[in-house]
Amino acid sequence: MKRFTANAVGRDFAVGDIHGYFTRLQAALDAAGFNPLLDRLFSVGDLIDRGPECRDVLHWLARPWFHPVRGNHDDYVVHFDTCDVDSWIYNGGSWFAGLSLADQQAFSAQFAELPIAIEIETAHGLIGIVHADCPFPSWEELRIELETPENxxxxxxxxxxxxxxxxxIDQLETQGVEGLRALVVGHTPLRRPxxxxxxxxxxxAGWKPDRGYFTLLNLDTLExxxxxxxxxxxRQ
Ligand SMILES: [Mn+2]
Known part of the structure; x- marks a missing residue:
């Protein structure tokens, strides 16, 4: 789990799964007036697979204002030599198979740095981010279990x-996660937040060819x- 202090000079946003559509993501940032000198962009992960610009991810990871957690697709890259390659390729991972071994290792090393969870201080309380879900009723429990595992x-x-x-999301469970103002997740494509x-x-689903779009969530206002x-x- 990686912690960020409040952004005293600009805005913080979170964005959903990107899946190799960085040009579209940039268009969404431009539309929101995103200022890379002041603002920060947090991502729920799944940066790659499916889209045409997967290789650009390293440029994005080098940007000091871009902070993703690790999604299940990103985790394939971390474990590229031991994961279930067939299901990965079926789910959009063929771009990675086309890289040289040296490039594969370079991507893997970068992706291994991605945290499972991020927490961000805001004026109105703590925001948590994971790719899919916090499996505990409290954020504190997740922190303890991630940082002091039994094995x-x-x-x-x-x-x-x-x-x-x-x-x-499948059970439409509304109990929420204690210890956070909000938990922000992706992983399941929806028509609206x-x-x-x-x-x-x-x-x-900003990565879907039609009907999808990128949502930017302002972490201060939750708009x-x-x-x-x-x-x-x-569409009605
Ligand atoms: Mn996912």
Whole structure:
């Protein structure tokens, strides 16, 4: 878990799954008036696979204002030599298979740095970010379990639940996560952001060729840009 102090000079945003569509992401940032000198962008992960610009991810990881957690797709890159390659390629990972071994190792080393969870101080309380879910009723419990694991098998299982679980959104569970003002997650593509208790699901599928769009969540106001799904009136 990585902690960030409050942004005293600019705005903080979170964005949903990116999946190799960095040009579209930049367009969403431009539309929001994102200022890279003052503002910060946090990401729920799944930076790569499916889209045409996966290799650009290293440029984005080098930007001092861009802070992602690790998604399940990002975790494939970390464990590229031991993971289930067939299911990875089926889910968009063929771009990685086309890289040289040296490049694969370079990507893997960068992705291994991505934290499972991020917490950010804001004027109105602590914001948490994981890719899929916090599997505990309290954020403090997740912090303790991530940082003082009983053993490696348990830690891997916990990390996988943080990166893969759809239990909360599938069951529309509204209990939320104690110790946070809000938990921000992605992983499950939705037509619009969904709030369940204090858990905000923001993957509006900006990576989908049609109908998807990137949602930027302002971590101070908890307002979204855009406020409503674009072209909504045409879709009723
Ligand atoms: Mn995912």
């Amino acid at each position: 490696n098998v348990q830690l891997t299982q916990l990390q996988n639940r943080c990166m893969w679980s759809r239990r909360r 969904v709030r369940l208790g204090n858990v905000i699901h923001i993957d509006t 979204t840009i855009p406020a409503m799904p674009p072209n909504q009136s045409h």
